[in-house]
Amino acid sequence: MSPIDHSIKRPTPPPLMTVLPAEPMLLMTAGPVPVPAEVARAGSMVIDHLGDTMGMVLRHIREMSRYVFQTQDDKIYGVSGPASAAMEMAIGNLLWPGRKALVLQGGLFSGRFAEMALGVGAEVTVLESEAGKPVTAQMVADQLKVDSYDVVTMVQGETSSGVLTSDLQQILKLARDDGAMTIVDAVCTLSTMPLKKDEWGIDVLLTGSQKGLSSLPGVSLISFSDRAWETAVDRQGRRPHWCLDVVRAERFWGEGSYHYTAPVPGLLAMHEALRLIIEETLEKRFERHLHSSLALQAGIEAMGLELFTPEAYRLNSVLAVKIPASVDDGRVRKYMEHRFKVLIAGAYGFDIVRIGQMGEQCRVPNLFRTLHALGAAVARQDASVDPSLGMATMEAYLAKQADDVL
Numbered sequence: 001m002s003p004i005d006h007s008i009k010r011p012t013p014p015p016l017m018t019v020l021p022a023e024p025m026l027l028m029t030a031g032p033v034p035v036p037a038e039v040a041r042a043g044s045m046v047i048d049h050l051g052d053t054m055g056m057v058l059r060h061i062r063e064m065s066r067y068v069f070q071t072q073d074d075k076i077y078g079v080s081g082p083a084s085a086a087m088e089m090a091i092g093n094l095l096w097p098g099r100k101a102l103v104l105q106g107g108l109f110s111g112r113f114a115e116m117a118l119g120v121g122a123e124v125t126v127l128e129s130e131a132g133k134p135v136t137a138q139m140v141a142d143q144l145k146v147d148s149y150d151v152v153t154m155v156q157g158e159t160s161s162g163v164l165t166s167d168l169q170q171i172l173k174l175a176r177d178d179g180a181m182t183i184v185d186a187v188c189t190l191s192t193m194p195l196k197k198d199e200w201g202i203d204v205l206l207t208g209s210q211k212g213l214s215s216l217p218g219v220s221l222i223s224f225s226d227r228a229w230e231t232a233v234d235r236q237g238r239r240p241h242w243c244l245d246v247v248r249a250e251r252f253w254g255e256g257s258y259h260y261t262a263p264v265p266g267l268l269a270m271h272e273a274l275r276l277i278i279e280e281t282l283e284k285r286f287e288r289h290l291h292s293s294l295a296l297q298a299g300i301e302a303m304g305l306e307l308f309t310p311e312a313y314r315l316n317s318v319l320a321v322k323i324p325a326s327v328d329d330g331r332v333r334k335y336m337e338h339r340f341k342v343l344i345a346g347a348y349g350f351d352i353v354r355i356g357q358m359g360e361q362c363r364v365p366n367l368f369r370t371l372h373a374l375g376a377a378v379a380r381q382d383a384s385v386d387p388s389l390g391m392a393t394m395e396a397y398l399a400k401q402a403d404d405v406l
């Protein structure tokens with residue numbers, strides 16, 4: 001008898017190297033973003049996930065994450081999974097039936113917390129902003145007069161619409177003063193702009209690897225305050241997650257003993273990504289991100305396109321650009337991809353395209369290539385844009401404001 005079932009066809013896919021483009025696309029989407037060579041190299045290795053070298057890597061990741069998160073907390077974990085897994089870890093460890101959550105929803109990603117909280121049986125109230133605007137401190141203050149919550153969730157930046165939670169610090173204070181624990185999603189903002197976990201009173205802070213940190217997708221980072229950690233430890237009853245249980249995660253991250261097989265290449269890559277951030281310093285990194293984004297914004301506006309988000313709550317790390325009604329944004333993106341090998345992102349529900357300004361995206365050659373490709377692609381459909389003026393304006397901005405920064 002045959003050892004295999006011949007009715008199941010043996011597939012013959014081509015070797016990947018014959019399919020992948022010889023020159024990679026320039027990833028200017030809302031993530032994943034290009035990675036530095038050191039990160040790519042580290043991410044191609046496998047070592048023993050419980051050995052001494054790995055132990056050292058984990059200690060360094062924790063130490064470096066403390067700097068990037070701006071926290072003294074030691075309960076920091078690299079989660080095997082996307083940023084959504086870290087969101088689930090935060091929710092699954094702090095909420096359960098009988099607990100109440102207030103979800104500040106300004107778009108697709110901030111709203112995801114509500115689905116997760118409902119999934120673990122919590123009572124959920126969603127406070128939703130007007131489309132394309134952030135939830136404000138006033139809205140939160142009003143809601144906290146109506147009810148109190150065990151947990152309040154929020155994003156620093158809503159990637160889906162390029163909107164910054166501009167009242168973040170006031171909201172955090174309001175929530176804490178009302179006795180709630182706070183969960184902050186810094187997925188598209190961490191290391192691109194200031195965020196101080198301890199000073200701002202954040203209980204759980206999380207991020208992905210594939211955006212500001214410029215690492216490989218697949219490993220996210222999360223940090224728990226002492227009181228959040230103790231809440232998770234003291235929890236009675238069933239724990240809904242096994243992989244995402246912080247108490248089990250601490251066995252690996254704190255004691256070096258087996259929880260599950262760690263995502264070794266992703267953690268090695270994360271080590272290098274964090275190390276490069278530390279080498280650059282946060283101050284210089286914030287400055288590089290800010291000026292890169294402002295230069296691009298100047299170029300986009302000078303060209304004749306409009307930015308979707310008003311300056312007061314414009315997110316610099318993901319720029320939302322309005323596409324004129326006469327222009328098909330899908331064709332713009334396709335033309336940029338095929339003619340210039342530049343990828344930018346579409347949108348969820350708005351007539352916009354989105355350009356990432358995170359990590360390695362914020363480099364001068366990438367700015368020029370992206371702005372030129374965007375201008376040329378829109379100009380093919382709408383003669384009123386002036387790509388040359390956009391390029392000249394961006395160049396003038398960089399020469400005047402950011403020559404030594406970028």
Ligand SMILES: Cc1ncc(COP(=O)(O)O)c(C=O)c1O
Nearest residue numbers: 082083084109159185187188208
């Ligand atoms: C603000 C924000 N939160 C959460 C996520 C989810 O991240 P992931 O796709 O890695 O699960 C994203 C992804 O773009 C995001 O931008």
